[in-house]
Amino acid sequence: MFGKYKPMWGEKTQLKSSYDAVIIGGGLHSLATAYYLAKEHGITDVAIIEKNYIGFGGAGRNTAIVRANQRTQYNVPLYKEALDLWPVLTKELDYNLMFNNCGNLNLMHSEAAMKAARMTICTAQYHGVESHLIDAKEAKELVPALNISEDITFPIHGAMFHPPGGIVRHDAVVWGLARGASKYGVEIHQQTEATAINTRNGKVVSVETDRGTINTSKVLISAGGYSASLINKMMGIRLPVSVLTIQAMVTQPLKPLLNHVVSSGAYHCYANQTLKGEIATGAHMDQWPNYTTQTTAHYIKHQAEALSEFLPCLRGVRFMRIWGGLADMTPDMAPIMDGNDQVEGFFFNCGWGYFGFKSCSAAGKHMAEFMANGEAPNILKPFNLKRYEEHKLMGETAALVTYTPDN
Incomplete structure (x- = not known):
């Protein structure tokens, strides 16, 4: 016989009439x-x-991605501290948060994007955050599955590589x-x-x-x-603040093929491989304010097309689940x-x-x-x-x- 069920965060308590x-x-x-x-x-x-x-x-x-390669001098220190806290919290809480600093690879698809990445990298490095600008061949060395040929919609010119980033089990x-x-x-x-x-x-x-x-x-x-x-x-x-829906999905489980988080602003797509082997991928937000978490076939098609271009080995892989969440966006x-x-x-x-x-x-x-x-x-x-x-x-x-x- 199992004992009385007890929630992980303690016995359910009565709501008191006052709290600090x-x-x-x-x-x-x-x-x-x-x-x-x-x-x-x-x-x-x-x-x-x-x-x-x-x-x-x-x-x-969400898709459980964590990073500290934001653009501005005010944001970077905050996200750096958050990134540094994951192993600390794992120890303090005595709970495996499954933090994996596998690194983030942000793909760049034009010379203008490469120049913008240099500015972002300079800001990161100034605040002590490791970040590097690499060319397309170096990106492929990190992720062999990448398609760096010229015959795709947005050819890869290079990438911003952020080794401390990764994923945490949300x-x-x-x-x-x-x-x-x-x-x-x-x-x-x-x-x-x-x-x-x-x-x-x-x-x-x-x-x-x-x-x-x-x-x-x-x-x-x-x-x-x-x-x-x-x-x-x-x-x-x-x-x-405007509230918009953002959608994400996962594929069927696959053998390990994606060692880093990979994202592309041009394709509006990002992906990482979970511990179960699924490819978790997210898209850009819906373009109109709403409070629905409904999903759409449009984004399934978009993700399939985007991933098939810069990660062609995923062609024919099946999506298994899709979900939506709310993003509360400010103008900046x-x-x-x-x-x-x-x-x-x-x-x-x-x-x-x-x-x-x-x-x-x-x-x-x-x-x-x-x-x-x-x-x-x-x-x-x-x-x-x-x-x-x-x-x-x-x-x-x-x-x-x-x-x-x-x-």
Whole structure:
């Protein structure tokens, strides 16, 4: 006979009438923030409120790629710290996160792209991140399956090789952080919907849920693609965020053939081989704001055509599963991590687009410091909301994002 079932992150607890801090959203940024609040700052009386189940959103709907080869001086240090934390967290949590720093190979398909890559590499190297520009032949030495001939739509001119990057098992990170946070006393309440945040005299005083009122002086909304609409609904703050669907899929299992993560901006395609041998591949985002996670035949066709060109050995391989997730995009493709000058104790973390998984460890660590001390750490200050009012966009990419009133 097996013993009584016990969740990995502890026995289910009753929702209390008050907590020192409440975090709305059960994704990786929320879990990491709660973990570091308890571990680093001794704030253990924390409730994570999740409408569905932990890992429901982007945390469980990504292709598990991690890297620190972003473009701007503000982003690179944050992602570098996140990348460095994976082996640290594996040890701290005593949980195998399956981190594999197999390296990222970003393909370049023109001389203009090669010149842009040089700038990105210089930024990375300046911040101590290993990154190299290589030619097409060197790229093929790293990935023998690459097609570097001239008879494809976008011939490969070279690549940006980022050895420290790789992949992490995303659901293992969800479970590991949940277990780690709960060991410090953090409570995780699934199937619990937050419906309102109450304030008094410019301070947060409570959170309304479908299971009752929670008295608290600190609230963080960190709910991935749903964050902007929740912040607007609960606090009346309208954010320059558009939510778009991004799709991914996996093939049938294959023998090892892809030793690195391979991506191409020209083809709007990226791929890595999982521990099960599947080729996990993702496409670009849908081009219109929406909250659906439905998938389309268009992207299956697109991925098959793209992979067949620069990885021709995959022709005839079958796709087995496809899924969709939500990407909350800002105009400069950089996140918004901020508090509210008008309401003490309210914090929000959103706008990560498709970079959220890559950053969750470091972002959670610094958001925990922000919540604990009430002062944004220096590394977070460039990511405040005021940058849009002051026209100080980061330039991570020339993203075209539709700003709609209902976001």
